[in-house]
Amino acid sequence: MPDELQERARFDFVRYANCWEDADVLIEALRPGPGRRILSVASGGDNSFALAAAGAEVVAADLSAAQLACAELKIAAIRRLDHAGVLAFLGIRPAEDRLGVYARLRPDLTPAAAAFWDATPAAVSGGIVHAGKFERYFGLFRRRVLPLAHGRRRVAALLSPRPVAERRAFHDRRWNNLRWRMIFHVFFSRFIMGRLGRDPEFFRYVEGSVADRILARARYALTELPTHANPYLSYILTGNFTHALPPYLEPERFDALREGLQRVTLFRGTVQDAAAAHAARGFDGFNLSDIFEYLDPPACADIFRRLLAHARPGARLAYWNMLAPRSHPAELDGRVRPLPELSTRLFQNDRAFFYSAFVVEECLGSEA
């Protein structure tokens, strides 16, 4: 594992119960469809599922057994339950007996995933979309910090449908007060985010003020994009996907999702190793989440080289930068070209507002 990240960060718990990256942006970047093969960082599974629902064959890889256990249990729920049942079991809608439902889904799980969830019944009964460390961090923000700046009524007003001009006026006159800016600076400071939301190791390579950059992006998401249709914002401010569902769970995609899950293969290990293990037919697209964020440039270059060895000509790479600027290394200029206009256009529609860039690049050829 490059840079020994695996040793330094702990992977024995669910860090992300949901994918905190906008699947619709990813879908436009990677053009999933019948016959196309995509290698995707699994995380909570959501975006790999959305790519499969759009027709692609997906290998979803993650270093973390806990993340794969999360993806597996979601797959079992989607296969066995109807749409309302899935939302209830996952914790998006109320449910009476999630542990009873879990007992029914359990035979579908691998022994590793079953052992993981058997050991954490409170996570199952609370709804697994709330079971991640990152979600708990947002919960702390919502319960303890957000009320210092905004009450429930104002949050509800922010999330209600209205035209862009009114969103701008609401943000500038009512939302963006001194307290809002202050809590952003305190709560999203590198120290606190490192301690509570992310492993401090992940911040070793990050420069600059976390809060300033996220605050500017937050303004964009609260004004230029429809707030009522933003599942990421809904979760952060209300503690659930109350106003909007993550793309993979939208009711109109449910049949395609169920069908698409037959084309999802989970892989425990790095995306680089997954690429080699599933090398026979190569890949047309790579969803790399923001894995480069946490790595130094030589480690990033190593991953690019290893993925390119299994890229079909014209394959696309898609990934996010949060605070550390990352793109393909100069040594691969002849084999990868950036798609800056597409990247910029998609970034403008990105509803998950913590990132500083969305990068889409195209592979020009493959190493035989």
Ligand SMILES: C[S@@+](CC[C@H](N)C(=O)[O-])C[C@H]1O[C@@H](n2cnc3c(N)ncnc32)[C@H](O)[C@@H]1O
């Ligand atoms: C990169 S993290 C970031 C998630 C999200 N963007 C965020 O910051 O909130 C998503 C997942 O990537 C996994 N991961 C990190 N590096 C990886 C690699 N090289 N191959 C496969 N999975 C990796 C982690 O275990 C984690 O579950």
